[in-house]
Amino acid sequence: MLAIYLSTPEVENDRRALNTFHGMRRAKKEGRLMGIAPYGYINRSHEDGKKYIAIKQPEASNLIWAFNEVAKGHIPTDHVRVQMNKRDGSSMSRSAFSKAMRNSVYCGKIYIENYKQEEAYHIDGKHEALISERLFNQVQLVMGKKRKVEGPGSRVLGNERFPLRGLLTCPNCGKNLTASGAKGKSKTYYYYYYYYYYHCHYKCGFRFDSDKLNELFETEICKLEFNPIIKDLLKSILLDNYK
Template sequence: LRRGEWLTLAPFGYVNNPKTRQIEPHPAKSKIVARAFEEFAKGTHTLKSMSEFLAELGVETKNRTPLAKCSIHHLLTNRACLGFVAHHGEYREGTFPPILSLATFEAVQEVLKRKAKHRKSKQRHNFPFTGLLTCGECGSAITAQWAKGHGGLYRYYRCTKKKGNCAQRYLREDLLVSQLKARLQSVALCDEWTKKMLAKVGEWEKENVHSSQTFVQNLETKRTATQEKLDKLVSAYIDGDIPKENYLKKKEELLK
């Protein structure tokens, strides 16, 4: 860190160089990062629209859906693209080249600050069993509330009675916990059955190891080849060598 080296997996826009043990701008992804900052600095994008913009350039989740807004926010506030190394909230100047200028980065921060919404945090009640249980008599949902009694504050659970009349009354949380423990113990597997089932699972795992390794290796080879083609395609599109229609068509073919 003192030497300004990046010691972990390279952030988006960079790639790890095993020979130099340093990171360097990725030929295609660094251009995508620079383009994203330039677009967002215009002030016309939201985090959602920027996510859709990046999806067109091939920056998506593993399920081929646009990135979450929190991921976009992290990308647009990551000072690694300026050539800095982060450590415990502090930044040091790195020995790797930046992807974009400080002026562009600061312009994006101003846009983010202007668009930020101040939200009041809601006080949440700690009722661990709500949403998990239903009434055994009428099938209605179980709700909870705090109640004072015997010199203290206690959590109580009760039926919402939304499906009609129900004779069930309030139940203190410690009594509910006792009932749950008793029910779970009645359905638990004995040690002998557990050992037999685990042994059988171990046999199945050994049988599938070889075939799984071969499948993963073939899949990784195919993925690497496709990614290289996508990088070249994105780079050509950003450089203006191919029109958007041709880019989207070729991208769809590669991702099938």
């Protein structure tokens, strides 16, 4: 008899937890997002007590800007986050930003998890979307590295240490140079350093310090002067390529 009395509260707690789970799942199927509103939204309630999420500014505008920047693929995702955090509104951590970029809520969808015999799927939410589904899918391609995001000249963009990667040819064999970092132990210090090089394939063996080469390239570029008309035309071309 004592065991029955002791187990009754536990059974009651399990029943309440199960009812809560089914209630939240039913609300999701109706297109209502439950729980704490994600970044860019705020929790609100209708007069009948039903909860919903509404757009919160300026965070919503910040995230729209971030989605568009990540979709371009011109700079690393975390650099976009750092720039976004400089704007008005609350900031985001690296992990929170990464989750936000993969959250389908922002394109108006709600994810329904698989349960028993029911498979997982997405439904249209009743909340206002911040971005289009097309933009969201573009960001997923960039985040998942399912395709290479290329800039002018079909050159893969990304690492700011190697702006000339894909544009240089090896003086020994004539093939395109790639770039990477190598970790080596200093004779003076006990910790490790990274050394960055433009280099050819391993059979050729050619390599050159990336910092020195970047500096030499910048020095030569500074010597050039453009005709004012050409300068305006070049500016227009660059703006068109990086919109």
